[in-house]
Amino acid sequence: MRALFVISDVIRDEAIEVVDELRKANTTVSIVSGDNRITTGSIASMVGVDRAISEASPVAKKELVTDMQSKGHNILMVGDGINDAPALTEAMVGIAMGRGTDIAMESADAVLVRNDLKLILYFMNLSKKTFSIIKQNIFWAFFYNIIAIPLAVSGVLHPIIAAGAMAASSLFVVGNSLRIRNRNKALEV
Incomplete structure (x- = not known):
């Protein structure tokens, strides 16, 4: 008897639309994840993100944000986990998802109460x-x-x-x- 288990992250329904709208607004979108290269690359290609960084530790995420900002980029970081907290704190604007961890919500500048990625667009437009x-x-x-x-x-x-x-x-x-x-x-x- 053989069995095959496939475990993967589920892409949110609104993710493709949000990435498309961000790109139309001339915003560069990147995925920085602690997941492996295959998983991160797969999700990035499904939602239309060109730049995907995988196997990133919390420190590596923070250093990436610091490096990009030192080059003059304005960074808006969205995260929901403990490993996103240092980067959320470091980013010019950190946004935590409402169903994320307490430490992510404490580290962020703003918390999206509804767990809806479209609120990122709303937040940016309102700002x-x-x-x-x-x-x-x-x-x-x-x-x-x-x-x-x-x-x-x-x-x-x-x-x-x-x-x-x-x-x-x-x-x-x-x-x-x-x-x-x-x-x-x-x-x-």
Whole structure:
């Protein structure tokens, strides 16, 4: 009697779509795994990832992140295991999957509560929109300070009008920030 057991990782349903979307966004996607070369290569080819690094220890994962960042790359690391924790900590942005280990979730900058890889795309889009709104808010705050304060100090602008302009500037910044909520709904996965 003979028996053959095949054990392999199951590819998540959304993995291929997420990798495709990341590539469309001009993002380089790599798989860094502690698994053997055959398993890692197989999964990488199924999801469309060109670069797969296998048999990587936790230290090797961290060193890879450090090396890539020292070359000027912005690294977003996604992981769920104990062996991902050092790399999650080292990466510019570390994201832990919600069903991962406690140490991975503690090490990461963000935790995706739902175990859905599409949330990585949502997270990235929301981060870009938030950063854009922050830059707009800084512009308007400086615009007010550069124009209204010198005019008020020199006596050209009445202090009451300057105070009103400052309040209006603050309200604009708050209102502009609230747009994140609207964009948040538009980005939902």
